[in-house]
Amino acid sequence: MFSHPTHPFELTIDAPGSKSITNRALMLAALANGETLLKGALFSDDSRHFLQCLKDLGFDVVVDEPAHTVRVTGLGGRIPKETAAINVGSAGTAARFLTAMLGCAKGIWHLDASEQMKKRPMAALLNTLTDLGCRIDCHEKEGYFPFTIYSEGITASEATVDIGDSSQFLSALLMAAVMMDHDFAIHITGNHGFSYIHMTTAMMRQFGVEISVSDDQTWRIPGNAAYQSQNYQIEPDVSAAAYFYGMAVLSGGNVLVRHVHFDSLQGDIALLRTFEEMGCSAEDTPEGIRLTGPAQGRLHGIDIDMSSFSDQALTMAAIAPFADSPTFIRGIGHIRLQESDRMAAIVENLSRMGIHAAIQGNDIYIEPGTPHVATIETYDDHRVAMAFSLTGLRTPGIIISNPLCCRKTFENYFDVLDAICQNYLK
Ligand SMILES: O=C(O)C1=C[C@@H](OP(=O)(O)O)[C@@H](O)[C@H](O)C1
Numbered sequence: 001m002f003s004h005p006t007h008p009f010e011l012t013i014d015a016p017g018s019k020s021i022t023n024r025a026l027m028l029a030a031l032a033n034g035e036t037l038l039k040g041a042l043f044s045d046d047s048r049h050f051l052q053c054l055k056d057l058g059f060d061v062v063v064d065e066p067a068h069t070v071r072v073t074g075l076g077g078r079i080p081k082e083t084a085a086i087n088v089g090s091a092g093t094a095a096r097f098l099t100a101m102l103g104c105a106k107g108i109w110h111l112d113a114s115e116q117m118k119k120r121p122m123a124a125l126l127n128t129l130t131d132l133g134c135r136i137d138c139h140e141k142e143g144y145f146p147f148t149i150y151s152e153g154i155t156a157s158e159a160t161v162d163i164g165d166s167s168q169f170l171s172a173l174l175m176a177a178v179m180m181d182h183d184f185a186i187h188i189t190g191n192h193g194f195s196y197i198h199m200t201t202a203m204m205r206q207f208g209v210e211i212s213v214s215d216d217q218t219w220r221i222p223g224n225a226a227y228q229s230q231n232y233q234i235e236p237d238v239s240a241a242a243y244f245y246g247m248a249v250l251s252g253g254n255v256l257v258r259h260v261h262f263d264s265l266q267g268d269i270a271l272l273r274t275f276e277e278m279g280c281s282a283e284d285t286p287e288g289i290r291l292t293g294p295a296q297g298r299l300h301g302i303d304i305d306m307s308s309f310s311d312q313a314l315t316m317a318a319i320a321p322f323a324d325s326p327t328f329i330r331g332i333g334h335i336r337l338q339e340s341d342r343m344a345a346i347v348e349n350l351s352r353m354g355i356h357a358a359i360q361g362n363d364i365y366i367e368p369g370t371p372h373v374a375t376i377e378t379y380d381d382h383r384v385a386m387a388f389s390l391t392g393l394r395t396p397g398i399i400i401s402n403p404l405c406c407r408k409t410f411e412n413y414f415d416v417l418d419a420i421c422q423n424y425l426k
């Protein structure tokens with residue numbers, strides 16, 4: 001439950017390590033040859049599952065949580081065990097990346113997941129791996145977790161994958177393709193934002209593998225490619241930082257999140273440019289970006305394609321009612337397939353607060369208004385919980401049901417929020 005800020009926020013704060021970068025770096029480190037030290041790693045349910053999966057596959061992984069580091073000893077593309085059972089929890093990244101990695105490795109692999117992840121799409125990736133020669137037995141429902149992969153390794157030289165449901169399918173295959181010792185090409189079908197694919201190729205480059213792309217349609221990975229072990233600094237999570245920046249937007253104050261910069265690998269950084277268009281100002285200082293919110297009543301609605309930073313659709317939806325004109329969030333149809341049906345979660349929770357919002361195909365329309373007190377149904381979705389905590393800053397008394405679901409990517413978000421609020425709320 002929240003109450004009204006008494007004065008604008010003036011905040012300098014740290015965000016946890018990036019989930020997307022941590023889980024990519026874990027995969028790249030495991031496939032590199034030798035010891036990689038990851039600094040600034042995230043420790044949350046998603047990365048804890050990835051770490052446990054690597055251990056269950058036999059990798060030597062040493063975690064130092066207080067130091068935010070992980071040491072991974074990679075075996076140059078080899079998996080230590082020939083058969084293993086892993087559980088990816090609710091992490092889409094672990095689910096997709098490790099499925100591709102094991103599909104490329106000779107062995108028998110049993111993969112299980114949380115009840116939430118069992119409902120999320122895997123079929124496009126499983127179809128591609130089947131086309132490449134793997135046998136995959138799904139144990140509950142065709143195209144979903146849990147399943148067993150029987151792989152003899154991959155000898156084919158090209159594959160096609162449909163990324164309409166998730167760009168993680170392509171990211172997974174790109175990173176895993178380095179395990180093959182021949183040239184490999186991946187073609188895509190389906191539409192999806194490319195920001196996370198660009199993150200993948202940028203990180204592959206940082207780990208020493210250069211791949212070529214034709215028209216964002218075909219990716220070629222050279223047969224002699226190999227990841228290099230190294231010391232690697234993980235960026236803070238911009239998707240998590242967005243909730244702190246949202247506090248500046250709604251309180252009219254300013255918030256600086258340390259080490260967040262506009263040259264981030266993370267596409268969600270585009271949210272800050274969007275906030276600028278809505279009336280905020282952003283300054284990239286050596287310490288991090290400082291966002292200053294507009295004076296009360298000066299926040300403008302926006303018509304914005306968020307397909308390449310759709311994790312922030314919920315943040316935008318929580319803020320949009322306070323704008324002086326309607327907001328259109330476009331190109332986000334795929335968020336129906338994430339931790340919850342996020343389009344439905346937006347409309348349902350806004351209407352509980354008396355705000356008119358409507359789904360129009362792949363877009364959402366939100367009218368300005370004054371949200372009233374309501375209980376937010378989180379559907380066990382961390383972003384629903386964290387995003388609507390922002391609405392609570394302007395609508396005292398909002399209740400977030402099951403706030404602990406934030407543990408997926410930001411374990412102590414509500415403790416941090418509480419500590420912030422002590423200074424600003426009456
Ligand atoms: O590759 C990644 O790290 C991610 C890709 C996106 O998922 P989709 O590609 O399924 O939209 C994003 O929503 C998710 O939080 C992280």
Ligand SMILES: C=C(OP(=O)(O)O)C(=O)O
Pocket residue numbers: 090091092093311338339383409
């Ligand atoms: C969609 C998300 O996660 P995942 O990596 O499980 O797809 C998310 O973090 O908003």
